[in-house]
Every structure is written in structure tokens, then in C-alpha cells.
Amino acid sequence: MLPRANRYNDEMIAQYTLKTLVRATGVGLHTGRKVELTLRPAPPDTGVVFRRLDVEPPVDIPVAPERVTDTRLCTAIERGGVRIATVEHLMSALAGLGVDNVYVDLTGPEVPIMDGSAAPFVFLIQSAGLEAQATPRRYIRVKKTVRVEDGDKWAELSPHEGFRLSFRIDFEHPVLARSGQSITIDLAEQSYVKEVSRARTFGFMREVESLRSAGLARGGTLDNALVMDDYRVLNEGGLRYADEFVKHKVLDAVGDLYMTGHLILGAFTAYKSGHGLNNKLLRTLLADATAWEWASYTDAVSPPAAILRLHPLAA
């Protein structure tokens, strides 16, 4: 029995937006200042549109791979000199839950960092609820393997009927060496919410000190990142998952690959990749017209079961 909750009616996989507006307040990682975030329902084919309310007049920045800039601390998007930083974990939550259309209003230049994971955004989206729209979702389906490299780092997208991510990191740190440094998450079989969304961003005390002295990461605390010294995790309570580090890399990749505002059907495999290389992979895929195609599931084309299982919460 296929989960009908994924579908607008029996005949198609629909686009989804929020049922209602939801709001959260948090601190910006860069500025350390309070920011208000509002997620609002949006019509079909809107995609994800960020809006800076603190500039006059307000500026809209629809997500797009070419608007992404990788910074020392986070992923930012930029349009006409106006920037919004730290979009990646919210983008991950939107992709993980299958939100196609949403306005993201902000009263400052960055998305609040919250607890350094996607879980607070998941909670916010679940509080709003999802609403199916009368338009089929348009997936980006990978048709052939594309690969990008940077030194020993690499990332690949290949054809797969669903969405699966495999990631390997390689840190010579006692805590990381003990934790799992490689993982495969098949989102048709494993829950994004349970298995991925709670993984926090991580860093090392030495880096935090050098970022601070460069005037960065003013909002960074043990409340919004896993921080380690040379030997151990400094956060009280330790890890949320035994392999929280590599799971956070998967969380980041889910967000990075959603910068088109369209969900991907394919398999992602990466070694030591980051926001910059993930973005290059996405651009490389889109630049090759033979490497991908649009896919929608309507009454004429029924979806494979794995694709129906990708977003079970879209009810």
C-alpha cells in the first residue's frame, strides 16, 4: 500500500507549502544579534524565496545555485549586493520535509543559527503543517554520473530512483576517529527527521578562537555547535548520535543540493566535501543538459515506490 499522504490525489505527487505562517527568534552566528524568522505559505512554482525585511525596500532573494557564496563559516546567498547568511540548515530542513514553496522573511542579514542543527526548523515546519498544492512537483532527476574534485576531496551525483547520500570524512582527532566517519543514508528507507536533522555543526576550540579574533562567529557558543579541544567534546551531554559529525555533513549536503529549490532524484557520494564543492557539483550537473531531466509524477507516469517514501511527513 503506497502512502497516500504524499499525494494531492491518487494521480500525482504534488508540490507542498506550509498550511500556515510560523515564526521563530534566534541569534545570528555572525553578528550575534537577534533575528526574527518567519516562514509563510507560497503559491505553486514559487520555490524558496528569502526576504530581507530590514532593508528599505525589502529585497527578495529566490534560492539559485549561482547565488550561493561559501564563506568561512556558512553558506550565504546574495542578490544585487544584498546578502543572507547561514541558509544551509533551514534549506536542509525544507528539503528533508519536502517543502517546495515558501517565503522566508528575516529581520536581519542571517538565518538564526538555533542549536546548530536542522531540528528547530523541522519543529517549526511541522508546527505549521504541510499543504498539498494542485500542481505536480518537479524533481531534478540525475541521468548520468557527474563528479567534481578539489585536491583529495570529491563529490558525485549518479542516477538513482530515490535520494541516497553517502559521505566519508577523515579527521585525525581522537573523538572523530572513535565516531563513525562514513555513512550512507537512504531517505526512502531512513527518516530525515530522526536520523539526520538533529546532527549539529562542529568545530574545534582553536578555530573558534581564531574566528573570534577575526571578528567572526560572535554568536557562536556551545549552545549552537559541537566544539572540541584537542582531546574531547566540550559540550555537556556529549554527542546526539554516535556518528553526529558525518551525519551533519549529510545534513549540509541535503541543504546544499536544494539550492535550485527543486528536490533531486539521485545518489550523492562524497569524500571530505563541503558547501563549496557541493555547490560546484550542483552547477556542474545543471550545466550538462544530458546529465539530468525534469521529472513529475502525474496520472500518466506513476512514481516508483522509493520516491513516494521520500517525504512521508508531507501529509
Ligand SMILES: [Zn+2]
Ligand atoms: Zn552545517
